Amino acid sequence: MRREARRAEPLDDDARARLLAGAHHDPHALLGAHEAAGGVLFRALRPFARSVAVVAKGLRAELNDEGDGLFARVLPLAEIPADYRLVVTYDDAELEIHDPYRFLPALGDLDLHLIGEGRHEELWRALGARPMTHEGVPGTRFTVWAPNARGVQVVGDFNYWDGTAHPMRSLGGTGVWEVFLPGVGEGALYKYRITRPDGSHTLRADPMARRTEVPPANASIVEASHHVWRDDAWMARRGEPPVHEAPFSVYEVHLPSWRPGLSYRRLAEQLPAYVKDLGFTHVELMPVAEHPFGGSWGYQVTGFYAPTARLGTPDDFRYLVDALHRAGIGVLMDWVPAHFPRDDWALAEFDGRPLYEHQDPLRAAHPDWGTLEFDFGRTEVRNFLVANAVYWCEEFHIDGLRVDAVASMLYLDYSREPGQWSPNEHGGRENLDAVAFLQEMNATVYRRCPGVVTIAEESTAWDGVTRATHHVGPGGFGGLGFGLKWNMGWMHDSLDYMAKEPVHRKYHHGEMTFAMVYAYSENYVLPISHDEVVHGKRSLVSKMPGDWWQQRAGHRAFLGFMWAHPGKQLLFMGQEFAQGAEWSEAHGPDWWLLDPSYSAEPDHRGVRDLVRDLNARYRATPALWQRDTVPEGFEWVVGDAAEDNVLAFVRCDAQRSPLLAVCNFSPVVRHGYRIGVPCGVPVWQEVLNTDAAGYGGGGIGNPDPLKAEPAAWHGRRSSIVPVLPPLATIWLRPA
Structure with missing residues (x-):
């Protein structure tokens, strides 16, 4: 019997309604061939199409209009054509396109298994928009995690921001939705139109977008990298x-504000x-x-996988990192996994219910910043963040992640009053989910990215921040696994001391020495960061008391002290020239x-x-960095001269080669100030003096070698008698 084309059986009312409403979990079962x-x-x-026809080799057949944009027909074919297309006619155009609903899923079972387990360490390769060739056809695979959604559609400039024609399918119980759109390529703008559990709709940027529009616009952009790295030598030895x-300085x-107006590529020419x-x-x-908001300085992130x-573009940012590496400079990046803003186009209640944030509103709301905290106990959320850390290190060759606001993650009662938080399962205040997340993140980054360092901004005395994750401490927790930790205590104490008038500093002398009590409990960075020079805290030089000369002298003396102190150094831009x-x-x-035309004096240039x-001198002196984390690298010489405002200490490298640092934080010259020195060094030479005339100082110092005398002092059998310039630090080494 000869078969003929005939009308298709109409969709049942429920399936049709759900499909048109964007609430169908499997549109591929209804659409396509x-x-x-x-x-x-x-x-x-x-x-909005006037007609739709199917074309294939030796075939062109019009489909019947079923209303509401649906077209269907049963054609008398023995099998589905391998490469059929749709010819879609509109009032003003006719398009020949591949049918998105003839393709098998472009995401594999292994990817789905790893996503379900929360163990996909390359999550960015599985989720988001990925340009690719699928079943021989170029296009873009769109995948998004939205387990609470009743349906998801892709909208973009390729469909005039009407997602009706492009519903996505749900891939099993993973909560992942997928569709492959042939013909959509790099540069396309898109979002996801999500049907919430209550049937309402929300338009969302892609959480995994690798590129975005320039804020305040917020669409995601299909992106693929074409950057060719030239930093092989750096990567091999980092x-x-x-x-x-x-x-480590x-x-x-x-x-955005280092030199306002410069792009990533222009920054690569200057920075x-x-x-x-x-x-x-x-x-x-x-x-x-x-x-979205420049005034947040980047600490309220909506696009965790996209450079601003x-x-x-992302490749422009890669170009900047590449240029820094080829100049021999490592690149660290602030990373913000503690919280995210509430913008209704981003992560907050992404699919209609709390998803990235905690289900408990008290746990979700960050009390200080008006943001939402991640649910670190949810495997998919933890995976999103762990993979994100790996992403920046692998895709952008970032050498280190400084993790922001770690303390706010570790404590359930952080900035919360009694009744605003619930204890953990052991009755404690520790956020066990956050601890597990940080341990997993650090372990994964160190395993996958050799040479990368993670740094914690952690302001409490949490035990074991820089201890290995498998080493359990007195509190019963394994170490968090960071490589370094910001020493916030040193920063606050030392700046508080320096802000005092010199006549009062003797009453606060312990603030400059206390850090050595705990200096080897963690691997520390000494940070003078952006947080200390904004919001009325004043710049570093303006924290110093006295007139302009004394302020600059105090600034220089402090830097000399800081660079000699155990710990790595960090200085925020602008503070390097006071x-x-x-x-x-x-x-x-x-x-x-x-600019010399502003002042002929070396006030700032100095x-x-x-x-x-x-x-x-720091880089050339292993004593200042080789044994930063062990007590054998430091020894007090003068730690109790509070009346004099004087500190002196010795740093040693692995060969016991010493550097002597002496700080005079009083505004008077101290002639003949005897200081005990290590035995076996007959002559000492001043190698740095923050009071040097070239730095804008008074030029008082010790130009001639200082011979050690057999006069016992400070518990040592020999001593030297240098001149101590006012408000200055000097460094001395064996001549």
Whole structure:
């Protein structure tokens, strides 16, 4: 019997309604081509089309209009054509396209299994928008995790932001939705239109988007990298020696305001040269991930997988990192896994219910910042964040992650009053989910990314922040596994001391020595960060008391103390040349202060020269960094001269080669100030003096070698008698 084309059986009312409402879990079962009685059933959903035809080799057949943009027909074919297309006619155009609903899923079973377990360490390769060739056809695979959604549609500039024609299918119990759209490629704008459990709709940016529009626009962009890395030499040797046994001097940068108006590529022309000239080993970039409000400085992230589009494309950012590496400079990045903003197009109640945030509103709401905290106990959320850490290190060659606000993650009662939090299963205040997340993140990053360091901004006395995760401490917890930790106590104590008038400093002398009581409990970074030079805290030089000369002298003396102290160094931009004004993201550092036409005096240029020399001598002196984390690398010489405002200590490298640092935090010259020195060094030479005339100081110092005398002092059998300049630090080494 000869078969003929005939009308398709209409969809039942429920399936039709759910499909048109964007609430069907399996649109591929309704649309596309399917074997049917009498031939092959073709059905397409093309809103606003006048007609739809199927074309294949030797075939062109019009489909019947079923209303509401649905077109269908049963054609008398023995099998589904291998490569059929749809010809869609509109009032003003005719398009020939591949049918998105003829393709098998473009996401494999292994990916789905790992996502379900929360163990997909390359999650960005499985979720999001991925340009690819699937079943021989170029296009883009869209995948999104939305387990509470009744349906998901892709909307974008390729379908005039009407997602009706492009519903996605649910892939089993993983909560992942998928569709492959042929012909959609790089640069396409898109979002997800999600049907919530209550039937309402929400339009969302892709949580896994690798590129976004420039804020305040917030669409996601289909992206693939074409950058060719040229930093092989850097990548091969990074992490040798381990960071805690290597020089580590960090220049903290807010990229949008370092030189306002510069793109990533223009920054690549200027930033590496500037940092290299000053001798810093690393830059630390304030958060680069996309954020809607520039005034948050990047600490309220909406696009965790996308570098901010304000400065260029993701490949432009790769170009900047590449340039820094080729200049011999490591790149650290602030990473913000503690919280996210409530913008209704981003992560908050992403699929209509709490998803990335905790189900308990008290656990979800961050009390200080008006944001939401991640649910670290949910495997998929933890996977989202762990994979994100790996993503920045692998895809952008980031050398270290400084993890923001760790304390707010660790404690259930952080900034909460009694009754606003619930204890953990053991009755304690520790957030056990957050502890497990941080341990997993650190272990995964260190395993996958050799040479990368993780750094905790953690402001409490939590035990074992930089202890290995498998080493259990007195509190019963394994270490968190960070490589380094910001020493917030040292920062607050030392800045509090320096802000005092010198006449009062003797009453606060312990603030400068207390850090050595706990200096080896963790692997520390000494941070003078952006947080200390904003919001009325004043710039570093403006914290110092006295007139302008004394302020600059105190600034220089403090830097000399800081660079000699056990721990790595971090200095925020603008502080390297003693900027007097607080930092503002609106205009950045006051570079004009370095212009000789502004002042012939080395007020600011001198401080910058000092920082350059500090870094040069620091890098050339293993005593200052090789044994930062063990007590054998430090010894007090003068720690109790409170009346004099004097500190002196020795740093030693593995060969016991010493450097003697002496700080005079009083505004008077101290002639003939006897200091005990280690035995076996007959002559000492001043190698750095923050009071040098070239730095803007008074030029008082010790130009001639200092011979050790057989006069016992400070518990040592020999001593020297240097001149101590006012408000200054001097470094001395064996001549």
